[in-house]
Amino acid sequence: MNNGQLREWYPFISPCDPCPPIRVKTYVVPPNQYIVYQPMGLQQFPIDEALFRGTLWPALFSPYQPGTGN
């Protein structure tokens, strides 16, 4: 779903923690983190699509699912 942008992290679970543990935490690393300087002439989304994708360039697209925390 997240084009491999979703990472998992297993936090330390303390036996003293009064709350039920969250064993796996997830986070998204968007593709711009790996692009130091955007190359010229990247392929673009059509104008009708860009607004809803949140970016003009597919290479920088990072999906977002409201309500799932991702």
Add this chain to the structure above:
Amino acid sequence: MDEYQLQEDRSPSYAQHAAADFETYVKELEQLQKIDFVLVELTLYLDTHPTDMQAIQQYNQLAQKRRVMAEAFELKFGPLMSFGHSFSRYPWQWVQTPWPWQV
């Protein structure tokens, strides 16, 4: 009395506007928003790539297209921007809703 008359004149056109043209209003405003977003993206991109000729051409073409679309939109539905950046017909068009940001 005059004011009341004015209200009378306005209401049928408003009702007509709300019923028949609202769909077109929403559609054309969305079209403008789509172009505006691409213009924002290209602006940010060009800030770091000032020599990308192709992007500059795309930017200028879109800006031109946006201007034409905004003009047509304003003629049909009223001003998009205030404080002198759009024109108004008589009577003052800002009295009439919806305003662009309410849609």
